[in-house]
Amino acid sequence: MGATIKDVAKLAGVSIKTVSNVLNGYPYLTPATKAKVQEAVAELDYRPNIAARNLRRGRTGIIALALPNMSTPYFAELAERIVREAEKRDLTVLIDCTAGDLEREKLVAEGFRNNLIDGVILQHWSLSERYLRSRPDKPPLVLLGEGPVRSADNVAIDSRQAARTAVTHLLDLGRRRIGVLGARGGRRRPGQPQAAGRRHEGYAEALDAYGIPFDPALVVAPPGAHGPEDVATGVDELLAKSPDIDAIFCLNDRVALGAIRALITRGVRVPSDVAVAGIDDIEAARLTTPSLTTVAPDKAGIARIAVEMLAERIAGTDRPARRVTADAQLIVRESTLGSS
Amino acid sequence: MGATIKDVAKLAGVSIKTVSNVLNGYPYLTPATKAKVQEAVAELDYRPNIAARNLRRGRTGIIALALPNMSTPYFAELAERIVREAEKRDLTVLIDCTAGDLEREKLVAEGFRNNLIDGVILQHWSLSERYLRSRPDKPPLVLLGEGPVRSADNVAIDSRQAARTAVTHLLDLGRRRIGVLGARGGRRRPGQPQAAGRRHEGYAEALDAYGIPFDPALVVAPPGAHGPEDVATGVDELLAKSPDIDAIFCLNDRVALGAIRALITRGVRVPSDVAVAGIDDIEAARLTTPSLTTVAPDKAGIARIAVEMLAERIAGTDRPARRVTADAQLIVRESTLGSS
DNA sequence: GATTGCTTCTATAACGTTGTAGACATCGTT
DNA sequence: AACGATGTCTACAACGTTATAGAAGCAATC
Numbered sequence: 001m002g003a004t005i006k007d008v009a010k011l012a013g014v015s016i017k018t019v020s021n022v023l024n025g026y027p028y029l030t031p032a033t034k035a036k037v038q039e040a041v042a043e044l045d046y047r048p049n050i051a052a053r054n055l056r057r058g059r060t061g062i063i064a065l066a067l068p069n070m071s072t073p074y075f076a077e078l079a080e081r082i083v084r085e086a087e088k089r090d091l092t093v094l095i096d097c098t099a100g101d102l103e104r105e106k107l108v109a110e111g112f113r114n115n116l117i118d119g120v121i122l123q124h125w126s127l128s129e130r131y132l133r134s135r136p137d138k139p140p141l142v143l144l145g146e147g148p149v150r151s152a153d154n155v156a157i158d159s160r161q162a163a164r165t166a167v168t169h170l171l172d173l174g175r176r177r178i179g180v181l182g183a184r185g186g187r188r189r190p191g192q193p194q195a196a197g198r199r200h201e202g203y204a205e206a207l208d209a210y211g212i213p214f215d216p217a218l219v220v221a222p223p224g225a226h227g228p229e230d231v232a233t234g235v236d237e238l239l240a241k242s243p244d245i246d247a248i249f250c251l252n253d254r255v256a257l258g259a260i261r262a263l264i265t266r267g268v269r270v271p272s273d274v275a276v277a278g279i280d281d282i283e284a285a286r287l288t289t290p291s292l293t294t295v296a297p298d299k300a301g302i303a304r305i306a307v308e309m310l311a312e313r314i315a316g317t318d319r320p321a322r323r324v325t326a327d328a329q330l331i332v333r334e335s336t337l338g339s340s
Numbered sequence: 341m342g343a344t345i346k347d348v349a350k351l352a353g354v355s356i357k358t359v360s361n362v363l364n365g366y367p368y369l370t371p372a373t374k375a376k377v378q379e380a381v382a383e384l385d386y387r388p389n390i391a392a393r394n395l396r397r398g399r400t401g402i403i404a405l406a407l408p409n410m411s412t413p414y415f416a417e418l419a420e421r422i423v424r425e426a427e428k429r430d431l432t433v434l435i436d437c438t439a440g441d442l443e444r445e446k447l448v449a450e451g452f453r454n455n456l457i458d459g460v461i462l463q464h465w466s467l468s469e470r471y472l473r474s475r476p477d478k479p480p481l482v483l484l485g486e487g488p489v490r491s492a493d494n495v496a497i498d499s500r501q502a503a504r505t506a507v508t509h510l511l512d513l514g515r516r517r518i519g520v521l522g523a524r525g526g527r528r529r530p531g532q533p534q535a536a537g538r539r540h541e542g543y544a545e546a547l548d549a550y551g552i553p554f555d556p557a558l559v560v561a562p563p564g565a566h567g568p569e570d571v572a573t574g575v576d577e578l579l580a581k582s583p584d585i586d587a588i589f590c591l592n593d594r595v596a597l598g599a600i601r602a603l604i605t606r607g608v609r610v611p612s613d614v615a616v617a618g619i620d621d622i623e624a625a626r627l628t629t630p631s632l633t634t635v636a637p638d639k640a641g642i643a644r645i646a647v648e649m650l651a652e653r654i655a656g657t658d659r660p661a662r663r664v665t666a667d668a669q670l671i672v673r674e675s676t677l678g679s680s
Numbered sequence: 681g682a683t684t685g686c687t688t689c690t691a692t693a694a695c696g697t698t699g700t701a702g703a704c705a706t707c708g709t710t
Numbered sequence: 711a712a713c714g715a716t717g718t719c720t721a722c723a724a725c726g727t728t729a730t731a732g733a734a735g736c737a738a739t740c
Contacts, residue, residue, distance in 0.1 A: 002454065004726060015690045020728060028688055050456040051400060052726035054391040055695050062434070069420055071623065076416030080409055083437050092453070094402070094434045097423050113432070114342065115696090116390035228626050257627040264629045283411065284624040286568050287597040289604045344696060355720045360698060368717050392696035395725050455726090684739070694729080703720075710713075 003044035012040035023048060059118055063310060066096040066108040066122045072254060073282035075123065078144070081303035082121060089311055091118075100125035111139030119310045125194070140313035142306045147194040152321050153309045155302050157328040159195040159279075162295040163202025164209075165330050166277040167249050169293070171210050173336060175247035175275055178207070179218045179238045181231070181259055182251025199251050199279065217241045222255070231258030239266070246274055247336075253278035253285050253294050260288065260335060275336040279328075290334030298327040343384035352380035363388060399458055403650060406436040406448040406462045412594065413622035415463065418484070421643035422461060429651055431458075440465035451479030459650045465534070480653030482646045487534040492661050493649045495642050497668040499535040499619075502635040503542025505670050506617040507589050509633070511550050513676060515587035515615055518547070519558045519578045521571070521599055522591025539591050539619065557581045562595070571598030579606070586614055587676075593618035593625050593634050600628065600675060615676040619668075630674030638667040 009016040014033060021029060022037040040046070054060040065082055067075045083093045094117060098104040105127050108120055119140035124147060132151040142153045170178050180203050183196035204214055220241070222234030234255075238245060248263075250256035256278030260270050268274050270290055278285065281296030305324050349356040354373060361369060362377040380386070394400045405422055407415045423433045434457060438444040445467050448460055459480035464487060472491040482493045510518050520543050523536035544554055560581070562574030574595075578585060588603075590596035596618030600610050608614050610630055618625065621636030645664050 005728095006726080016726090017691080017728080018689060021689085024728080028686090030688070033689080047452070047454040049395070049726050050454055051391065051394040051398075052455070052695090053728075054456075055389070055395045055697085055725090056727045056729085058391075058695075060391060065435075070410070070423065071413075071417045071420045073411075073413060073416065073623075076413065076419075077411045079416075079435075080411045080437065083410065083435050087437070092434055092436075094432055095405075095419070095423050096432075097420065097427070112387070114387040114390055115392070116394075254627075257624070261627055261629050261631070283413075284597070284627065287594075287601055287624065288628045289601050291601070346696080356696090357698080357720060357722095358718090361719085364698080368719085370718070373719080389696050392725090393698080395695090395727085396697045396699085398725075682740090684737100686735100686737080688733100688735080690731105690733075692730090692732105695727085697725085699724080700722090701720105702722105704718085706717080707715085708713105709715095710711100 002049070003046040004049065005046070007044055008037065008040045008046045011044060012036045054115075058115070059314075060116060061090060062092045062094050062117050063307075063314075064094050064096055064108060064111075064113065064117045064120045064122075066098050066105070066120060068100040068123060068125055069097055070095070073284060074252065074254070074280045077282065078123075078299050078303060081300050082307060085300075085303045085307040089307060091307070091311070098122075098125075102126040106131065109135055109141060118314045121306050121310055140310055142310045142313070144302065144306060145195055146198055150321055150323065153313065154321070154323045155306045155309070155326055156195070156324075157295075157297040157302075157326045159198040160202035160205065162279050162297070162328045163199040163249065163251075164206045165202075165328070166279060166293075166295050167203050167206035168209070169330055169332065170247040170249060170275055170277060170336060171206060171212075173247075173275060176212060177215075177218065177242060177245045178203075178247040178249055179220065179242060179245050180249050180251070181220055181222065181234050181238065182255050183221055183226075196251055203249055215242070218245065226255055226258075228258045228261070231255050232262040235259050235262035235266070239268070247271075248274060248276050250276060250278045253280040253282045253292060256292055256294070256335070257284060257288055260290065260292065271334065271336050271338055277336055281331060285331075285333070290338075293333045293336040294331055295328050296331050298329070302326045342389070343386040344389065345386070347384055348377065348380045348386045351384060352376045394455075398455070399654075400456060401430060402432045402434050402457050403647075403654075404436055404448060404451075404453065404457045404460045404462075405433050406438050406445070406460060408440040408463060408465055409437055410435070413624060414592065414594070414620045417622065418463075418639050418643060421640050422647060425640075425643045425647040429647060431647070431651070438462075438465075442466040446471065449475055449481060458654045461646050461650055480650055482650045482653070484642065484646060485535055486538055490661055490663065493653065494661070494663045495646045495649070495666055496535070496664075497635075497637040497642075497666045499538040500542035500545065502619050502637070502668045503539040503589065503591075504546045505542075505668070506619060506633075506635050507543050507546035508549070509670055509672065510587040510589060510615055510617060510676060511546060511552075513587075513615060516552060517555075517558065517582060517585045518543075518587040518589055519560065519582060519585050520589050520591070521560055521562065521574050521578065522595050523561055523566075536591055543589055555582070558585065566595055566598075568598045568601070571595050572602040575599050575602035575606070579608070587611075588614060588616050590616060590618045593620040593622045593632060596632055596634070596675070597624060597628055600630065600632065611674065611676050611678055617676055621671060625671075625673070630678075633673045633676040634671055635668050636671050638669070642666045 005016050005019050008019045070076050086093050121142045123144040146156045220234045220238045222230040260276050263270050278294040281294045285292035285294050345356050345359050348359045410416050426433050461482045463484040486496045560574045560578045562570040600616050618634045621634045625632035625634050
């Protein structure tokens with residue numbers, strides 16, 4: 001069915017290599033032959049077999065994007081930008097959902113689609129520094145998200161700083177009993193983002209800078225998958241342990257939106273009784289009432305840098321792994337400031 | 341660097357075909373040779389070159405998923421389910437963002453990644469029946485979303501019915517001045533989902549069934565990309581044209597959430613003054629206050645059927661194009677019923 | 681007039697896999 | 711003892727492309 005380069009060559013009366021040359025912009029070609037070949041290509045509606053080209057070139061132009069999931073708005077928004085950024089460089093993106101599972105992340109990091117992908121962008125949750133250093137096969141890899149990782153290129157916001165910014169904002173508004181809602185602080189567990197710990201650190205730092213002692217009664221990690229119900233029980237726990245709470249810092253926007261809803265349905269006014277801030281700036285943060293104060297990572301920048309670094313690795317640089325810190329900006333909305 | 345099948349063969353002391361046989365589960369093999377080969381595979385950490393396999397097999401195990409974008413939560417949620425569904429069938433998903441652009445949709449429908457993808461799942465906005473019928477190259481194709489399309493497999497909810505369900509729900513609650521907010525009704529324009537028209541039809545039908553005359557002053561199409569600001573101006577227009585409005589049916593949840601916010605910030609109470617309903621059941625619909633009444637398409641079902649039909653096409657059936665209607669279920673929440 | 685250099689093109693060998701066809705045992709059946 | 715049937719393995723030719731090496735033509739140089 002599909003015409004091959006051979007058919008084109010025959011029709012144009014040239015060798016297959018000449019056809020290949022025309023297709024690949026080889027400079028030494030008479031306009032006449034070029035025209036003949038292009039005519040034949042059009043005539044047969046010929047399109048190169050990409051599988052064959054991949055085999056021959058040893059490159060595919062495909063990169064894998066591995067994310068824990070895609071229904072989380074932050075990941076979806078990031079994915080979109082990465083796809084568009086990749087497109088600019090003639091790269092196609094193939095999606096893997098890891099569910100944050102260690103084994104699946106390893107598989108991806110080892111480039112299990114041998115010779116099918118040129119490189120990997122991995123939003124990692126569970127990989128350790130030690131593993132990355134000893135990683136068996138090494139396809140070009142760029143990591144998204146934080147972690148104690150210096151063995152691979154890495155782009156992320158400074159989560160500690162972001163948390164500090166958010167909490168400082170709450171402190172500046174006069175809030176003093178600020179709760180934290182999100183993944184467990186302290187020691188990291190597998191299947192749990194490494195950024196969580198750093199966000200807790202940022203929270204503690206901000207308090208410290210204001211001379212406010214850390215109170216464990218203000219820290220709650222909702223169980224399970226951070227679904228709306230999990231978050232609601234987290235809020236209940238927080239309200240029970242610390243009835244005098246006047247703000248909640250949520251480790252991400254999804255949790256924050258759930259928290260706002262839980263607060264309101266329990267008769268707590270936001271922000272007058274309890275202010276809420278998150279991190280991520282997902283679209284829904286602008287759509288709710290009250291809208292959500294949050295720290296917005298420069299998603300476009302993260303995408304651009306990630307693809308850039310990966311492309312560089314694919315091209316075959318051997319510079320040491322680089323860690324890039326992306327911008328993050330406080331966006332004040334109604335959940336801390338009150339309605340406009 | 342990577343070991344090839346040849347290396348494995350040499351190490352195991354067998355022919356390359358035998359190695360291939362072991363890898364592909366060819367039945368006639370002594371346990372002894374099988375073991376030898378597997379040992380060699382492990383020893384060399386051999387993994388088949390997928391590019392070569394693709395070329396030889398004429399199949400890649402990759403399907404393209406083309407969506408207008410991925411930051412729209414509905415598409416993101418659908419994409420996730422398709423990825424997971426594909427995974428079950430050992431298919432990998434490659435993402436294309438079409439932006440609803442006609443040319444890009446055509447490109448995808450024609451399988452421009454020749455021999456790189458086995459088939460395409462396309463959430464189409466702009467393709468016409470006529471085009472699909474004359475589509476030059478024909479990779480296996482499954483369409484998502486509605487349209488006057490009988491020339492390719494197709495999965496979608498019945499948008500007219502869904503709209504009717506939502507609007508009937510509003511009518512059952514006693515609302516009589518029900519506005520419509522979303523893409524323009526009437527004639528379809530390129531770059532605009534075909535479902536919009538059908539949702540308008542469903543709206544009209546529901547009114548009709550209650551003997552309520554259609555009033556153009558209740559219909560508004562926000563300009564632009566349905567961003568929160570666009571929706572807000574749409575709400576303003578609606579309030580200006582019909583101050584007695586007591587409900588708004590939004591063509592999708594994203595618009596609905598924007599509308600709720602716009603209403604609340606203008607001092608209109610939801611649902612006591614104006615009830616709001618949408619279609620899609622995106623996650624944020626459960627996170628806002630008030631939560632959003634919506635018609636929930638069976639996303640998992642859509643994903644499953646789409647992948648199923650595509651797999652069937654790839655396997656090479658020649659049954660006529662099939663149109664499957666997915667379930668959609670009314671989910672009543674606070675935006676119409678009041679707080680729980 | 682042979683040599684060199686430049687342009688233009690071609691024949692052929694890869695790339696790493698799987699399919700075809702057949703070789704060679706082994707076994708039970710006539 | 712010969713025969714087909716079955717099990718186990720192998721040599722070799724594809725798949726469709728690009729890279730290498732070099733041929734042929736032609737101009738300018740020694």
